[in-house]
Amino acid sequence: MDGKVIVIGGGLAGLMATIKLAEGGQKVDLFSLVPCKRSHSVCAQGGINAAVNTKGEGDSTWEHFDDTIYGGDFLANQPPVKAMIEAAPSIIYLMDRMGVTFNRTPEGFIDVRRLGGAKYSRTVFAGATTGQQLIYALDEQVRRFEAQGLVKRFEEWEFLSLVLDDEGRCRGITVQDLKSLEIEVFPADAVILATGGPGMIFGRSTNSTINTGNAAAIAYMQGATFANGEFIQIHPSAIPGRDKLRLMSESIRGDGGRVWVYKDGKPWYFLEEWYPAYGNMVPRDIATRAIFKVCVDMKLGVDGENKVYLDISHLDPHEIDRKLAGVVDIYEKFVGDDPRKVPMQTFPAVHYSMGGLWVDYNQMTSIPGLFAAGECEYQYHGANRLGGNSLVAALYAGMVAGPKAIEYTASLTRSHAELPLELYESAKKETQAKNAALFDMQGTENPYRLHEELGEWMVDNVTIVRENDRLKATDEKIQELMERYKNIGVGSGEAWGNQIVPFTRRLWGMMTLARVITLGAMLRNESRGGHYKPEFPERDDENWLKTTRADYSPSGPRFSYEPVDISSIKPRKRRYDVAKEGSKQNG
């Protein structure tokens, strides 16, 4: 095979896609903003879901499928979700064979814990650093293929644009070496984007600093459809911080942690009172809104501030060390208190984007030859993601995207080598010109401060509670920021190791996607999963059981809607105060 596939992103989805491609004999160029081992996947704490039924509770892939669709408030197309859930146990076993240090039962089997929105223990974990362990195992396998000459890695290179041929097919990319800031063009027969989520749009979140969403924004600006952008998950528990909101894993609640505040001088376990069937194990959107209500509406937050207690001080310290050491360490390091003794203080934070690039069931975007996998696409979580499902979705999507990209390249009548050289030369020139224009920006605005302002507006108006007049004002604000963007000053023209120029470029992508999120939220007049509007507090299946599609235009996103495939499970009302009624499995 003399073709070439490019993978952009070295997190779980990108590495898994790379492995599948290399295993299929396909040569791969792998690009990553950071050394792959430093990708944001390392931050995933709680674990990865699969109905392995290790505890003999009677779990099944059908239950996992139903929990996922129900937890996602019926917005996900059901066939790909079903396929993912059915593959999940074999994905766990594969990662096990790669040597991931999963926690074990006394008999030596893979241990499982319970996470929110589930009635069964189906989350496989490696301490509280599951994502880190998974990515290290994949990184090792990729290194093995690298040693065999099948994979070429380009770490600390940034994706800048797609090369599209005269048929509109994706035929390569332009990239920038983040040391020299030089621009290069790389031809390919297919490109897989696995570039993660856009949390940085909200200034501070649980995301890593590279999670600007800019790669997805670039694809969107070049014609790829963006789907369900308004669905942003706010995680119930994070440590507030000036630089980052540090996630405190849902596994804390899964392993017995309780959420409470003082009311009338006594501890009040409000989740347990309001949701007796699930208690502290309600899904994230439900827990987040409850905490918001207690702190903001009822003013019962700890010390009158926006904080609640997340308490594990009643648990066995040895069990805490065995299962939660990673997160407990983070709390101790950044706050200074020992959660084994003192209840933690946490508040919700922007965590995950259910929305992303629109893809078909083969993980291909609306641009032929451009695939997407992982958090940068929209396919597996509907309106709300269940804890433990992101890792399985990232790995599964990578497992689909790799082979599908090979299939696609085999179907091409012309390989990239037969395309006119001019296509690549002009793409490179265009990107170089844009890069030079960025260096020429010598205005008075500071890009980091503009970013801070964007984040403040987004957090205040486009997170837990959304109101149409405030969404409208936010969109106007974003447009004002986009005007002020033109007056940014990037300072010295030194290219080597320059960080301000790449950041300025990403900021434009963040602003562009911020509009997709904000306007998508404004138009969706209902409440569903992570999207909650007090003006429209109910889910409205008649009008809104639809996937949002946003297409780029210079004046702003153009929205259209498409029906959701509900072929397996009929929508029913989602509630967690009583046990979930089962859905019927019909064939």
Next chain:
Amino acid sequence: MDKEITFIIKRCKDPNATSYWEEFKVPYFSKMNVVSALMEIQKNPVNARGEVTTPVAWDCNCLEEVCGACTMLINGKVRQSCSALIDKLEQPIRLAPLTKFPLVRDLVVDRQVMFANLSKVSAWIEIDGTHDMGPGPKIPQKVQELAYELSKCMTCGSCMEACPNVNSNSKFIGPAAIAQVDLINSHPTGALQKEKRLLALMGEGGIADCGNAQNCEKVCPKEIPLTRSIAKLNRATTLQGIFGWLGK
């Protein structure tokens, strides 16, 4: 009230330039860490003398000490800047880049050598393929707990920085890669190819270059028992040397 923190930061615009120290004053806030101070400098790149300057370049990503990116010398000690809380540091605070790796700019260095070292020792498990073959071998809880300690290595470079035997005149692969050999070789499947990794450790720049200074374990932010791994592999490579040779 308006407390300011003084930072003295080693700057250098590229590997061929001369480095210099630049002083910054950053307004204090509660729970401030070194990374958020650097972020404040990005938003207001003005030095202590009131001159507009370039923002300080540094590496960071996760900001919760699991990615390893933001390692630097803080008051002369190697550590991650995200978990370096200002309240616990002596002032003025001096920031400098790691010295055992090629400099890129300011506080950014190139640690690719650490990943290349993982290749040298084949730090991976040879699986037959990614097709479904059921679960891997059963593993006792105790074995998993020991392996987990080693698998938390985030390739941050702290051990390399602290090791006197890692320097520009040596090819020593350093403690991190050795501990990863221990991790893979102690896995039942990884053990099937353990000789290959032991032989790599017996080559140039291998385990014999360890001078047993034991600095590595002291500076490891993840408290990985690096010296235990080194001792274990010292024995294993010695045995491999004797019996591997006899076997031929």
